[in-house]
Amino acid sequence: MAFTEAQIIEALTVGSNAAFVEGLNTVTPQWEAVATRVPSSGSSELYGWLKDLPGIVEWTGPRMLKELGSHGYAILNKTYEASIKIKREDLEDDKIGKYSILARAWGRETGLFPDKNSFALLTAGFTTLCYDGQNFFDTDHPVESTPATTFSNVIGDPLTDTGSPWFLVDDMQILKPIIFQERRPLALEFIGATSEYAWFNNMVAQGVDGRHGYGFGFPQTAIGSKAALSEANFEAAFDRLATMKKADGTPIGTMGRVLVVGPANRAAAEKILNRQLLDNGGTNINYQRVKLVVSPYIV
Numbered sequence: 349m350a351f352t353e354a355q356i357i358e359a360l361t362v363g364s365n366a367a368f369v370e371g372l373n374t375v376t377p378q379w380e381a382v383a384t385r386v387p388s389s390g391s392s393e394l395y396g397w398l399k400d401l402p403g404i405v406e407w408t409g410p411r412m413l414k415e416l417g418s419h420g421y422a423i424l425n426k427t428y429e430a431s432i433k434i435k436r437e438d439l440e441d442d443k444i445g446k447y448s449i450l451a452r453a454w455g456r457e458t459g460l461f462p463d464k465n466s467f468a469l470l471t472a473g474f475t476t477l478c479y480d481g482q483n484f485f486d487t488d489h490p491v492e493s494t495p496a497t498t499f500s501n502v503i504g505d506p507l508t509d510t511g512s513p514w515f516l517v518d519d520m521q522i523l524k525p526i527i528f529q530e531r532r533p534l535a536l537e538f539i540g541a542t543s544e545y546a547w548f549n550n551m552v553a554q555g556v557d558g559r560h561g562y563g564f565g566f567p568q569t570a571i572g573s574k575a576a577l578s579e580a581n582f583e584a585a586f587d588r589l590a591t592m593k594k595a596d597g598t599p600i601g602t603m604g605r606v607l608v609v610g611p612a613n614r615a616a617a618e619k620i621l622n623r624q625l626l627d628n629g630g631t632n633i634n635y636q637r638v639k640l641v642v643s644p645y646i647v
Contacts, residue, residue: 357552360434361538364451364554368536371455379462381519381606381641382470383526384565388425393529396420398479398566403594421479423563425531428461430454431555436546447554451536454556458534465562466526467645470608471513473525473572474506478564484525485572493597501567501592503585504575512612513646516571516585516638518602525570527563534558568592568600577609577616582634606639610646617642 386393398421432450469476473484482489485506488498517525539545539553546552569592571585586604593599609617617640624635 357538357540360447360554361540363448364538365536367448367451368455368458368556371452371457372459374452374456375459377459377463378641378643379466379526379528381639382515382517382524382570382608383462383466383528383562384522384524385462385528385530388529388531388559388561390425390531392422392424392561394420394422395479395527395563398523403596403598421563423527423529423561425529425559425561427557427559428534429555429557430457431553431557433549433551433553436550436552451554454536458556461534462528462560463643464645465560466528467608467643469526469562469564470515470570470572471646473564474502474513474574476564478567480567482567484564484567485570486567489567491593491597492595493593497597499568499592500588501571503571503573503581503588506572506574509574511574511576512610513572513574514577514610514613514617515573515608516582516589516604517606517608518569518589518604519606519639521566521569521600521602523565523569525565525567527561527565529561529563531559531561534560566600568594569602571604577613577620579620579634582607582620586637604638606641608641608643608646610643612647614642 432447434447476484478484480489483506485502487500487502487506489501491497491499515525534556535558536556537554543552571589573581573585575581589602589604591599592602607617607621620634621636621638621640623632626632
């Protein structure tokens with residue numbers, strides 16, 4: 349039985365949507381270990397409040413109203429896409445099976461897209477500025493206490509260390525090291541045979557598009573390092589993360605909960621976290637102390 353072009357397009361649309369969802373379900377994203385998803389309603393969002401979020405104190409007089417910052421650090425939303433054109437002859441000849449494979453691949457890539465961007469930005473944090481004008485991973489972030497001081501969220505020397513980067517993160521904080529700003533989720537779209545595009549080009553089109561922005565949250569929620577991932581350096585990172593303070597100098601309550609590494613540091617991380625006994629037979633105090641996340645996007 350011959351099918352009409354409209355029936356074939358409907359089959360292509362339904363089949364591609366199902367394949368897209370199937371592709372999404374083939375992956376387990378890990379971005380939530382390092383990033384907080386923040387909804388966006390414009391072309392960009394301002395995060396001037398990052399440095400002066402007020403804490404809760406005893407109410408002993410009139411409310412101490414503070415105005416949140418509205419200028420400074422902004423995250424721009426960018427539009428991302430992937431698309432193909434399909435000859436109308438392929439529809440007429442019912443050659444649409446290959447397009448479901450592409451839709452499945454797009455689904456998989458869509459599921460991993462925040463991973464790719466979040467972990468890549470985290471890795472770039474040694475040379476990329478955050479809201480306070482310092483590199484996100486730096487040795488002298490300002491603390492506006494009295495007297496003013498600084499803090500470091502780095503182990504080793506980021507100017508000279510050249511090893512594969514690793515990170516200790518508190519993933520229980522409301523705002524994590526990375527902000528995943530979502531203006532419009534990536535979704536599968538289809539331009540049918542009745543469109544103006546099809547009339548002029550004798551083709552239909554299928555693709556994925558969406559709008560995201562990626563930027564830095566609080567540097568106090570992560571420790572970064574390009575030094576060797578040794579027991580001593582891991583413990584130094586764990587202790588340092590526990591001492592982080594707000595801009596007014598009071599403790600944040602951060603704690604190391606996730607060790608994030610790339611493939612190059614997987615074995616070293618597993619040696620620190622997954623063995624109960626040390627080489628000398630002593631107890632490993634770091635056994636399962638934190639969760640381990642290995643991301644292929646950390647290089």
